[in-house]
Amino acid sequence: MNGIFLTGVGMITKDDILEVLENYDRDNLTIATLGSHSSLHMLKGAQLEGFRTLAVCQEGRDVPYRRFGVADEIIIVKHFAEMNKPEIQEKLREMNAIIIPHGSFVAYVGLDNIEKDFRVPMMGNRRILRWESERSLERQLLSEAGIKTPSKIEKPEKIDRPVMVKFPGARGGRGYFITDSYEGFKNKFEEMKQRGWVTDEDWEIAHIEEYIVGNNFCIHYFYSPLADEVEVLGMDRRYEANIDGLVRIPARDQIEADLPPSYVVVGNFPIVVRESLLPQIFEMGDRLADAAKKLVPPGLLGAFCIQTMCTDNMEFYAFEISARSDGGTNTFMDSSPYSFLRYGDFMSMGRRIVREVRIANEQDELEKVVT
Ligand code: AMP
Helix, strand or coil, X not given: XXXXXXXXXXXXXXXXXXXXXXCCCCCCCEEEEECCXXXXXHHHHHHHCCCEEEEEEECCCCHHHHHCCCCCEEEEECCHHHHHCHHHHHHHHHCCEEECCEHHHHHHHCHHHHHHCCCCCEECCHHHHHHHHCHHHHHHXXXXXXXXXXXXXXXXXXXXXXXXXXXXXXXXXXXXXXXXXXXXHHHHHHHHHHCCCCCCCHHHHCEEEXXXXXXXXXXXXXXXXXXXXXXXXXXXXXXXXXHHHHCCXXXXXXXXXXXXXXEEEEEEEECCCCHHHXXXXXXXXXXXXXXXXXXXXXXXXXXXXXXXXXXXXXXXEEEEEECCECHHXXXXXXXXXXXXXXXXXXXXXXHHHHHHHHHHHHCCCHHHCEC
């Protein structure tokens, strides 16, 4: 057993985590994550970097990790949220585990638990995860970085241009709609209600933002705390149900069928950007990393993503960020054109994250990359 850890009410501090690390056998680390989201390339990357790997899987969801052979060990739990249970945490510490966070880890373990309860060292800044989850904090970060965002419309009555209406929570892009007036908002809200995709309570919490006419680029960055440098490792655009299916229907049939679109991410396409836009892309990443250091020290350690729309004026507008590995990193489980430029073959985001952990460990600087 690696020490006794009581469930505290306060925030987990860096010292708490350093104390856990002191009890670790650093020659025998395990790279662990929740078996979902972008964990396949994290586990594969960890194996390639020479680590033992562990996936915590929900009953019935372990098949990919076994069949692809990326998990040296698997812990099965009834529900993903149990990863936070004291006995699972204890097991993780016994295995000298470093956790790699991702979207499903945050969703299932929960922000409060990650901040206050989950006393296992994690690659990255656990405090910054809240900043990607709360729209006001996310906007503060983007604004500090001087990155353009779609204008926010305060309430439905104020809609005076094409807008995209979004709803919070785990429903993905279901219920999202596009309109350009208060009348349109009322009609479409009612339509979504009929479908059971929104409820009356959603009226107040609807997030209404300017619709940016352009193309989607989700840019996958890595900030190396050891080298103090931001790398661009890949890009994707989303494959969304049912909008990407609907647009295959001829216009005449679309009008006739009058089907409401939804924007639920079910896959991703790898993508490259026009080369002359790359300076802007690096600048956005550098600025966001700098803003994060200032607002949420120690900043964006490791993987992060800026989800953008690029207009025909060649301007990027960020509509969301991920302060950890984003799902679109699955488009380069081997490598992307950009990770190839930087590293040659076989550099996924997962491998890059774990490489930082390996180098930090070898240099006895793990405290620089984990919280
Ligand atoms: P989200 O769930 O926020 O990722 O949005 C779903 C999809 O809608 C994205 O993949 C984008 O293609 C698109 N989108 C989101 N925000 C905007 C916006 N402000 N303007 C235009 N398209 C957007």
